[in-house]
Amino acid sequence: MTELNQHIASAFDRDLEGIQARIMKMGGLVEEAIISAAIALEKRDEELAQKVREGDKAIDAMDESLNEEAARVIALRAPIASDLRVVLSVMRMSANLERIGDLSKNMAKRTSVLSQMQQIGGTAASLRRMAREVELMLKDALDAYIQRDEALALDVIERDRDVDQMYNTLFREFLTFMLEDPRNITACMHLHFIAKNIERMGDHVTSISEQVVFLVTGQMPTEARVKHDRTSTDFRLSSEFTQSDKD
Amino acid sequence: MTELNQHIASAFDRDLEGIQARIMKMGGLVEEAIISAAIALEKRDEELAQKVREGDKAIDAMDESLNEEAARVIALRAPIASDLRVVLSVMRMSANLERIGDLSKNMAKRTSVLSQMQQIGGTAASLRRMAREVELMLKDALDAYIQRDEALALDVIERDRDVDQMYNTLFREFLTFMLEDPRNITACMHLHFIAKNIERMGDHVTSISEQVVFLVTGQMPTEARVKHDRTSTDFRLSSEFTQSDKD
Numbered sequence: 252m253t254e255l256n257q258h259i260a261s262a263f264d265r266d267l268e269g270i271q272a273r274i275m276k277m278g279g280l281v282e283e284a285i286i287s288a289a290i291a292l293e294k295r296d297e298e299l300a301q302k303v304r305e306g307d308k309a310i311d312a313m314d315e316s317l318n319e320e321a322a323r324v325i326a327l328r329a330p331i332a333s334d335l336r337v338v339l340s341v342m343r344m345s346a347n348l349e350r351i352g353d354l355s356k357n358m359a360k361r362t363s364v365l366s367q368m369q370q371i372g373g374t375a376a377s378l379r380r381m382a383r384e385v386e387l388m389l390k391d392a393l394d395a396y397i398q399r400d401e402a403l404a405l406d407v408i409e410r411d412r413d414v415d416q417m418y419n420t421l422f423r424e425f426l427t428f429m430l431e432d433p434r435n436i437t438a439c440m441h442l443h444f445i446a447k448n449i450e451r452m453g454d455h456v457t458s459i460s461e462q463v464v465f466l467v468t469g470q471m472p473t474e475a476r477v478k479h480d481r482t483s484t485d486f487r488l489s490s491e492f493t494q495s496d497k498d
Numbered sequence: 499m500t501e502l503n504q505h506i507a508s509a510f511d512r513d514l515e516g517i518q519a520r521i522m523k524m525g526g527l528v529e530e531a532i533i534s535a536a537i538a539l540e541k542r543d544e545e546l547a548q549k550v551r552e553g554d555k556a557i558d559a560m561d562e563s564l565n566e567e568a569a570r571v572i573a574l575r576a577p578i579a580s581d582l583r584v585v586l587s588v589m590r591m592s593a594n595l596e597r598i599g600d601l602s603k604n605m606a607k608r609t610s611v612l613s614q615m616q617q618i619g620g621t622a623a624s625l626r627r628m629a630r631e632v633e634l635m636l637k638d639a640l641d642a643y644i645q646r647d648e649a650l651a652l653d654v655i656e657r658d659r660d661v662d663q664m665y666n667t668l669f670r671e672f673l674t675f676m677l678e679d680p681r682n683i684t685a686c687m688h689l690h691f692i693a694k695n696i697e698r699m700g701d702h703v704t705s706i707s708e709q710v711v712f713l714v715t716g717q718m719p720t721e722a723r724v725k726h727d728r729t730s731t732d733f734r735l736s737s738e739f740t741q742s743d744k745d
Contacts (some may be wrong), residue, residue, distance in 0.1 A: 322572055329573040339569055346593060373692055430680050436673065440690070447691075 263334060266324045270317065270341050271397070274348070277313040278393040280306065281348045282386050284355035285452065289382030291362050292445065293375040300362035303355055310352035317345045333469075344396070347455040351389070354448045354455075358382075361441050361496045368438040371428050374421060378445055381417045384410070387451045392459045396466075404463035407456060408472060414453035421446045510575045515566055517588050518644070521595070524560040525640040527553065528595045529633050531602035532699065536629030538609050540622040547609035550602055557599035564592045580716075587709045591643070594677065594702040598636070600703075601695045605629075608688050615639075615685040618675050621668060625692055628664045631657070632699045639706045651710035654703060655719065661700035668693045 284303050291299035305459040324330070328472050330338060388407050395403035425446075464472045518523035531550050568589050571577070577585060637652050642650035672686040672693075711719045 277642070301741060318586065325569055326576040326578075326582065329576070331573075335569060335573070339565065342589075356540045424685065429676070429683055431679050436676055436683075440687075443687070444694075 263324070263328045263330060266320075267334075267337060268326065270320055270324065270338070273313065273317055273320070274344055275343055275393060275397065277310060277317065277345065277348050278389065280310050280313070281351050281355070282389055284310065284352055284388045285382050287390070288355040288358040289363075289379040289449075291359055292365065293379045295362065295366040297363055297366060300359040303359035307352050307356040310349060314345045314349040318342060321345075340466055344459050344462055351452045351455050354452050358445050358448055361364065361445060365438060365441055368441075369435075370443055371435055371438050372424065373422060374428075377417070377421055378442065378449065379422075381414060381421070381446070381449050382452075384414055384417065385456060386409055386450055388414070388453065388456045389459070392456050392463065395439050395460060395463045399467050400461070401464055401467040404460040404467075405472065407460040408464075411453045411457045414450060418446050418450040510571070510581060512574065513567075513571045514581075516563065516582060517571065517585070520560065520564055520567070521588055521591055522640060522644065524557060524564065524592065524595050525636065527557050527560070528598050528602070529636055530597055531557065532629050532633045532636070535602040535605040535609075536626040536696075538606055539612065540626045542609065542613045544610055544613060547606040550606035553600050554603040561592045561596040565589055568592075576612065584713065587713055591706050591709055594705050598699045598702050601699050605692050605695055607712060608692060612685060612688055615688075616682075617684055618685050618689060619671065621671060621675075621689055623670075624664070624668055625689065625696065628661060628668070628696050629699075630691070631661055632696055632703060635661070635700065635703045636706070639703050639710065642707060644712045646710070646714050648711055649713040651707040651714075652719065654707040655711075658700045660706045661697055665693050665697040698721060 284306055287306075288303045289300055291303060293494055307396055321338050325335070328334075344489065388410055391403055392407045394400070395407065422443065425443050428435045429439045462469070531553055534546055534553075535550045537543065538550060568585050572582070572585055575581075635657055639654045640652055641647070642654065669690065672690045675682045676686045708718055711717070
């Protein structure tokens, strides 16, 4: 390697470190948004919900600036092959984090509306547990990214099935509450949306983990994804929605 | 301008034309996916639904290759300022189109499940009309992009309110059907998800239109967006979900 190449390589590495530090910071904000939104819902804490909604602007701004920074690095360093892959994967992870932030904000938005209605059994606590699981998955996915830890990333992808399972259980509960008393219908539809949003957050965390596997191995963990997807047409699950919204 | 600069500029323009042609082709496929998914649902045409599901792979692949091509252009031409903005906006439009494709696929996935259940009034036809409206909006948004037509883009953003209104009306219908007969609850929840998905497609078309306004004026049409968003906390709408899921 010539001295010039070395110089270019390390400048690229420095840029990349900066971008990675930012995505970790963004990930931390998103983790906080998930769990705060769920706690706000459970405690009917409208102030905390408002904080989540306000905080989403910072997350959106970070996504914006990460994209610009990534474009700047591509323009300046013209990375090829695996280096380009790293930059593009950061852009995708940022998009996934931004979406999780939006979903947390949407959950927070329903808090005021739901606070006006009667509680539906222990479902708010179940939603908080589900959100907590997704938050832990996100934490591990980000760790897996930094450590380039394929095993941990695959573990996160596997755990998304638990989240799907929690969603299934909740869906059945909502149906029961609606059948029991039609006055529960409106609240249950809101809560069901929230459950679906959390389930969708899990999908975005899975996407992040897939990016990690791709970075380490050069291949997407398609096998696992395909198997996962097949259940969506399983008629034994047809009255539930679990797998129907995989992208 | 030196001859060399001219040469570089036109090479960039050629690259850009190629990318733009691709995004238009992708847009065409997505338009078809929206309307086919809605027709498949109304006619209970499982074969057509399957075609939509299969077709989503092509849309995903186009998003993938558009991103790679955009990165290649940034790396090769190192565009600055407004040129870089064009390339980044194409990447964002591609992401929006890819999401609309996913939402169409999700709609198609529910067709088999819904075909097993009784029809819920004329709601499938209403969903098809709503999807048709979104498809026309997308067509205009893409035209607005190619023509750099700010007025048309703003018109599309305005029309998204009609889609929200259609969603509101449908939501009220589903509630009525559920209250009327609890056996309608499962089908209504599926149909409600579809309505929400179409409403969300409208949001993605709005994002595309906003990118057009940004390209032409250098500013996002934030005013309109903020006003739009305020209604989400309007308690007169609290039993409906219309605005709650704006990102």
